[in-house]
Amino acid sequence: MATLDLTTDVVTLTRQLMDIESVSLNELELADAVERALAAYDHLVVERRGNSIVARTDLGLPERVVVAGHLDTVPVNGNFPSRLDEATGILHGLGACDMKAGDAVILKLAASLEAPNRDVTYVLYDAEEIEAVHNGLGKLAASEPDLLAGDFAILMEPSNAGVEAGCQGTLRVEVRTTGERSHSARSWRGVNAIHKAGEVLRRLEAYVPRKPVIDGLEYHEGLNAVFVSGGVAGNVIPDECVVTVNYRFAPDRSEEEALAFVQSFFDGYEVTLTDSAPSALPGLDRPAAKAFIEAVGGEVGPKFGWTDVARFTVLGIPAVNYGPGDPMFAHKADEHVRISEITTCELALRDWLTA
Amino acid sequence: MATLDLTTDVVTLTRQLMDIESVSLNELELADAVERALAAYDHLVVERRGNSIVARTDLGLPERVVVAGHLDTVPVNGNFPSRLDEATGILHGLGACDMKAGDAVILKLAASLEAPNRDVTYVLYDAEEIEAVHNGLGKLAASEPDLLAGDFAILMEPSNAGVEAGCQGTLRVEVRTTGERSHSARSWRGVNAIHKAGEVLRRLEAYVPRKPVIDGLEYHEGLNAVFVSGGVAGNVIPDECVVTVNYRFAPDRSEEEALAFVQSFFDGYEVTLTDSAPSALPGLDRPAAKAFIEAVGGEVGPKFGWTDVARFTVLGIPAVNYGPGDPMFAHKADEHVRISEITTCELALRDWLTA
Numbered sequence: 001m002a003t004l005d006l007t008t009d010v011v012t013l014t015r016q017l018m019d020i021e022s023v024s025l026n027e028l029e030l031a032d033a034v035e036r037a038l039a040a041y042d043h044l045v046v047e048r049r050g051n052s053i054v055a056r057t058d059l060g061l062p063e064r065v066v067v068a069g070h071l072d073t074v075p076v077n078g079n080f081p082s083r084l085d086e087a088t089g090i091l092h093g094l095g096a097c098d099m100k101a102g103d104a105v106i107l108k109l110a111a112s113l114e115a116p117n118r119d120v121t122y123v124l125y126d127a128e129e130i131e132a133v134h135n136g137l138g139k140l141a142a143s144e145p146d147l148l149a150g151d152f153a154i155l156m157e158p159s160n161a162g163v164e165a166g167c168q169g170t171l172r173v174e175v176r177t178t179g180e181r182s183h184s185a186r187s188w189r190g191v192n193a194i195h196k197a198g199e200v201l202r203r204l205e206a207y208v209p210r211k212p213v214i215d216g217l218e219y220h221e222g223l224n225a226v227f228v229s230g231g232v233a234g235n236v237i238p239d240e241c242v243v244t245v246n247y248r249f250a251p252d253r254s255e256e257e258a259l260a261f262v263q264s265f266f267d268g269y270e271v272t273l274t275d276s277a278p279s280a281l282p283g284l285d286r287p288a289a290k291a292f293i294e295a296v297g298g299e300v301g302p303k304f305g306w307t308d309v310a311r312f313t314v315l316g317i318p319a320v321n322y323g324p325g326d327p328m329f330a331h332k333a334d335e336h337v338r339i340s341e342i343t344t345c346e347l348a349l350r351d352w353l354t355a
Numbered sequence: 356m357a358t359l360d361l362t363t364d365v366v367t368l369t370r371q372l373m374d375i376e377s378v379s380l381n382e383l384e385l386a387d388a389v390e391r392a393l394a395a396y397d398h399l400v401v402e403r404r405g406n407s408i409v410a411r412t413d414l415g416l417p418e419r420v421v422v423a424g425h426l427d428t429v430p431v432n433g434n435f436p437s438r439l440d441e442a443t444g445i446l447h448g449l450g451a452c453d454m455k456a457g458d459a460v461i462l463k464l465a466a467s468l469e470a471p472n473r474d475v476t477y478v479l480y481d482a483e484e485i486e487a488v489h490n491g492l493g494k495l496a497a498s499e500p501d502l503l504a505g506d507f508a509i510l511m512e513p514s515n516a517g518v519e520a521g522c523q524g525t526l527r528v529e530v531r532t533t534g535e536r537s538h539s540a541r542s543w544r545g546v547n548a549i550h551k552a553g554e555v556l557r558r559l560e561a562y563v564p565r566k567p568v569i570d571g572l573e574y575h576e577g578l579n580a581v582f583v584s585g586g587v588a589g590n591v592i593p594d595e596c597v598v599t600v601n602y603r604f605a606p607d608r609s610e611e612e613a614l615a616f617v618q619s620f621f622d623g624y625e626v627t628l629t630d631s632a633p634s635a636l637p638g639l640d641r642p643a644a645k646a647f648i649e650a651v652g653g654e655v656g657p658k659f660g661w662t663d664v665a666r667f668t669v670l671g672i673p674a675v676n677y678g679p680g681d682p683m684f685a686h687k688a689d690e691h692v693r694i695s696e697i698t699t700c701e702l703a704l705r706d707w708l709t710a
Contacts, residue, residue, distance in 0.1 A: 192579055195560040228552070234582070
């Protein structure tokens with residue numbers, strides 16, 4: 001039975017978390033350990049749903065913040081268990097930045113802040129790294145949104161210990177061209193669907209991205225073919241070609257507006273939506289967000305990638321990404337985190353919640 | 356032990372051939388039956404190499420013609436054994452047109468023409484429907500070209516009982532574009548290889564085919580994408596895209612010239628040759644070819660598809676396609692042949708070889 005020591009320092013705790021393997025859908029052991037460790041603290045109300053744990057202070061304070069992180073990781077890739085390089089101060093291994101360092105900060109704060117200046121809801125959830133249907137935060141948002149209620153939320157995904165606000169939405173469509181098969185020795189009897197896709201790719205190549213500025217942050221959209229496939233046999237004129245296009249859209253566009261743009265962009269072609277997730281407005285004008293940014297300091301950047309902050313936006317809760325580690329190393333064999341960033345994040349949040 | 360009766364009519368013989376299953380690489384039983392049946396005739400010198408049979412008259416005549424057909428078929432597709440529809444005069448089933456009707460004509464002529472006006476070499480070979488390395492005619496051409504020596508060759512592939520002269524060559528290349536991966540949320544950090552393929556497809560769409568006239572026959576080239584593939588993951592900018600292009604080229608171009616054309620057509624792109632087979636000149640100016648065409652009558656058409664006639668061209672022997680059946684139904688579940696075309700071909704060849 002794995003155990004976690006929430007009285008140790010945040011770096012040691014990060015390693016304890018990393019050394020309990022919790023690849024998506026295998027979070028049970030880690031969720032058990034988290035639940036047991038938090039249940040020891042009388043100042044927390046601990047609830048569990050599946051492998052997601054919600055621990056709250058209930059001090060009746062006028063403001064409540066949510067601090068959240070996911071417990072799961074992508075599959076092991078020769079990078080388990082953790083390895084600390086004392087010389088460089090870098091902690092290596094699966095989950096280092098995505099996101100057991102963030103989880104460790106959450107658990108340290110939960111255990112040690114008996115009387116924060118705002119009520120806090122700590123959320124540690126499962127299955128973020130796989131299909132959205134499994135996502136523990138998504139399930140809570142759908143079934144018990146009251147458990148996630150708050151004035152402001154911080155998702156501790158890696159952001160180089162800086163604040164990243166909002167997030168871009170993402171959708172995927174299939175743009176399909178059709179033709180007519182024939183033997184390639186008599187190609188003029190058919191219609192080549194792959195050739196028709198040339199115009200689809202030409203439009204993509206000529207695409208100029210929008211870069212809207214929202215709450216002072218410049219976003220940067222993207223419209224890209226991520227897959228192309230077509231062909232029947234080496235001697236057959238192909239009758240179908242599919243270009244899969246991923247649109248990353250800024251937070252001033254809803255999913256519906258984003259789809260309408262893509263449909264109009266590919267006017268004249270068959271466009272099928274296969275996947276869509278909303279953007280999240282940065283919400284930096286909200287008082288809770290302003291106070292947080294003042295407290296942690298530093299430059300605020302836009303979040304280009306999609307994260308679970310969008311789930312809070314859907315609930316009407318402004319949310320930012322703020323956590324230790326460089327997201328560029330997430331999902332990589334050489335995943336790692338600077339231990340100085342872990343302590344920086346812990347201290348900044350502790351100061352903000354105790355000031 | 357399967358037997359063939361070469362004294363029966365050509366339609367019944369076609370059915371006997373069709374009812375001995377001989378999917379490529381499974382020609383042993385049929386080859387045995389063919390060899391036994393031909394060996395009964397003293398006017399033939401019969402030689403066997405693997406599952407290919409060569410039967411020759413040896414009358415010392417000044418001219419020798421080669422009449423050839425393959426014994427194998429594509430796989431069974433719910434169309435075995437043969438089924439004769441008496442009402443319509445259509446023979447249905449695997450191998451009906453491709454090419455047991457042609458084989459039956461060859462065997463009837465071989466058995467019955469004791470004293471043809473030209474020496475004749477009858478060739479029945481294996482493994483035409485699969486990778487060229489197995490091709491029985493190709494093996495004979497490479498190892499014992501003397502066995503195939505002649506002034507003119509007729510390949511009895513289906514041609515609607517009309518003469519089709521020459522054949523177009525075929526080659527395939529991969530046109531590759533490369534880029535640089537990045538997360539699609541930060542697409543501007545990468546280079547999209549699929550977008551680059553748009554120009555490749557645009558050139559293909561703008562391609563105007565050559566239609567050279569050779570020996571009075573108009574050929575019709577074709578340059579077509581037959582496959583396209585690219586993509587790494589739904590959220591990754593792809594770093595490679597491959598367009599597979601099939602070029603069908605007229606008999607006035609060699610394989611080298613054809614490749615040079617394709618390389619110049621895709622100037623600026625990485626072009627890799629994956630497959631190539633030569634064209635065959637119609638050779639209608641040769642006396643043997645002229646005499647044959649006069650004898651069988653009808654319009655001579657160009658052969659757009661590639662056939663084994665090209666193997667004779669490589670040996671310096673002019674060759675044409677002439678056989679019963681519509682090639683459009685080859686390799687189809689509803690493969691069939693009009694029995695009138697089988698007898699037409701038999702009579703035309705018999706007249707020409709006995710006039």
